Amino acid sequence: MDKSYFKPFWSYDVPKTEKWLSTMASKGYHLLDVNFKLRIFKFSFNEPKTVVYRITYSKFEEKNLPTGLLLSSWGIQVSNKHWCIMINQNPLSNILNFPARNGILKRNRTIMYVVGIGLWILTVLNSLNVIVAGYIVILLLSASIATAIYTFVKLYLTNKKLRVEVGMIPNSSFYIPIDKLYDKKTGQVITKWKIAWYYSPDRIETWLENMEIQGFNLYGLSNLGSTFNFIKEEPRKIKYCTDFQNNASEDYYEFHKQAGWQLIFTSPFGWQKWTLWSKEYKESETKPELYSNKTDVLKHAKKVAVTFSLMFLPLLLIYLALIVFFILLNNRANPIPPILWMNVFISLIPIIEFGSFSLRAILYYFRLKKKYN
């Protein structure tokens, strides 16, 4: 006796779906096939079994599992171009290797990013619609906003859950633990305020390294990363590296920590991560580098410049379209109330902010290009 289930939002909480599949198997319903487009799961009835399921997402279809997974008795139950549902007949505690969560985390992050931008556009459009007065349109827009918010929140919570599962630190900034014996009162404590320093990473790195040589040891940043706190102590030779990652995978932090880099700060919000790393080195050693090749350093700078320009341009265009729209509407019988003009001007603030980031990122790239040529 086959059963089919319609699960439209199954991909929003992958661990939950995996547990559901295992529960079905324990009742005797084994996953036969999945119609991913229609979101229908087909089961066939057999004897109850305890099985573990894992769902992965990747750019390519998973045809050959890595030997590491085969050794832990994983097999492919259902797969399509991107999704792969793996099955394991062993009890959970006996399984050594697991499929990586990178694909799902990245996919969720990408969707949240797109939905986030969509939400921004929708809320801007929604405020417009009060004048245009089409209640059906308002309803449609509100429904879209609601779905977008639901998607965003669900994916955010799933990713949070997954990060805990893979042991990745979910939190943002870190303080270098101050030696407990150190008395803050006897030393000189200096606080410097730098907003959005990451768009000129090379300048920040040089500044921090010079501070260290003068004996100002960086002991931490504020949560938002706008304040740098130093203690006057002994001069140190420390290499600081600012790294930008567009859609960092879960193992990013572990990777560099294993190589001896200390995490000083990572941007708290969003998928685009700015991270500040440090590594102390001795007089006799060469200065450590996060990127050992000059081409990689330039590639990084280019990535920063391109990413922020790409992000800024569509925002600017949408905003200009909005202003034009407003100006055109204002010539009609009903003038636009000043409060809505205020709305327009308030939206100007993020545009200017983003524009400055974009510009600084481009300047950073050209500075480095000049340095290495």
Add this chain to the structure above:
Amino acid sequence: MNTDKIIKNYMPMTETAFYILLSLYEPRHGYGIIRTVEEITKKRIVLGSGTVYGTLTKMHRDGIVTIYSNEERKTVYEITITGKELLSLEIERLKELNKNASELGGKFYG
């Protein structure tokens, strides 16, 4: 990405890419790759973790490397069948270079 496109993108290989793939004669986690390359090149090449991370991400996207999570929940990198094909082609190319260098190199001395 099909094999021809990969070959065009990766060959001839940079030292970084070659040694990263070579170090994957058995599955390794990131830092293990850095250490292995340092060992087999007798400290001549010490790869930066940023460089390795970036290259591995690209290789994973191109399907020449795959990943899984081990018992310590650490990411382990493993070379794929496509990756093995690519590496063999590169080794053949290097063998040709080496053979010709050995045979004709002597003409440049004395």
